[in-house]
Amino acid sequence: MAITAKQVKELRDKTQAGMMDVKKALVEADGDMDKATELLREHGLVKAAKKSGNIAAEGLAEIAVDGNSAAIVEVNAETDFVASNDKFKNFVSGVTKTIAANKPADLKAALALDLDGETIDEAAKSLTAVIGEKINVRRFDVETKEDGDVFGSYLHNGGQIAVLVTLKGGDEATAKDVAMHVAAINPKYLSREEVPADELQHETEIFTEETKNEGKPEKIIPRIVEGRVNKWLSEISLLDQEFVKDSSMTVGQYVASKGAELKGFKRFEVGEGMEKKENDFAAEVADQAK
Known part of the structure; x- marks a missing residue:
């Protein structure tokens, strides 16, 4: 015909x-x-x-709230400019909203969710064919809250870093302030009580040897080590960190001043922990000249 x-x-x-x-x-x-x-x-x-073997370490992180649930998701592509592609951005948004609404147990379950008539996994492969780069839903986390709790979110640089914060009490503005702090400072733990005992012991041993090697008197070494351990804990624990918007108080003190309690946070930085593709410009030129 x-x-x-x-x-x-x-x-x-x-x-x-x-x-x-x-x-x-x-x-x-x-x-x-x-x-x-x-x-x-x-x-x-x-x-x-x-393209299944290509490295996809660029992309976007996104956050979506659905009632008392919120999802933070990272979707990767091979090059950074794909983050400005509307089809890619729409896909990331759709995936994040779908995960927030359905709260899948793991990545396998998330990839099997329906997204406009096909699974998320199928949609990723279809978009790979359209854009010409490997598209990969790398990870996600779903947080839940009580009716009196508050979510706060912040996307840095259009989604290169995404932070989701949960407060008990307070308001969204306070939660967003904390999320911005987390984006900038990247705390490792919520509080010093969350630091694993083996990690604390390891750092204490390092500080002890360091102090001994400095030739400090034996009797004051424990006090010096204690001070250094406390300083280290304050640097990696969100509640103990100096608040970026007001260094006269810690994050914990700032949250308390707003009548709130910090329950948790999640921070995704696109490509963290992944090998990134290194482009050889000379090789690219030579290849184009063939």
Whole structure:
């Protein structure tokens, strides 16, 4: 059957595939739009599979609140400029809202959730074919709160860092202030009580040897070590850190001054802990010249 320009445009708008690919698929499908879409997806998924070994360490982190639940999600791509792609941003937003609403138990369950008629995993592969970069939902966390609690969120640099804070009492403005602090200072624990005993013991031993090597008198070494351990704990524990917006108080004191209690926080920084692709510019130029 004859394929019209309107059909070609409609399928291109839907799939973002090339004009000749769209026309070929429509001809093969005898004008059936759904079948043609599936044909394009099949070809696209083959291309996506070839990218499965690529490093996806860029992307965006996002936060969505759904009643008393909130999700923080990281979705990766291969290059940083993909973060400005509207299709990628819409995908990240959709995934985050879906996870917040459904509260999956783990990543496998999250990837199986429905997103506009296909699973999140299928949607990621479809987007990989469209954008031409490996798209990967890397991780997520879902936090829940009581009716009297407050969520606060902050996205730094458009989503390169995302922070979700939960307060008991207080208000969203206070929670957001704490979230901004977490984004900037990156505390390791909520309080010093959360520091594992083995980590505390390890640091104490290091400070003890360090102090001995400085030639300090034996009798004052325990007091010096105690001071250094306390300083270290105050640097890694959110409640004990100097508040970035007012260094005259700690974060714990700031939250208390607002009639609130800090219950927890989550901080995602895009690509943290991942190997990032190093581009060899000279090799790229040579490759282009071939």
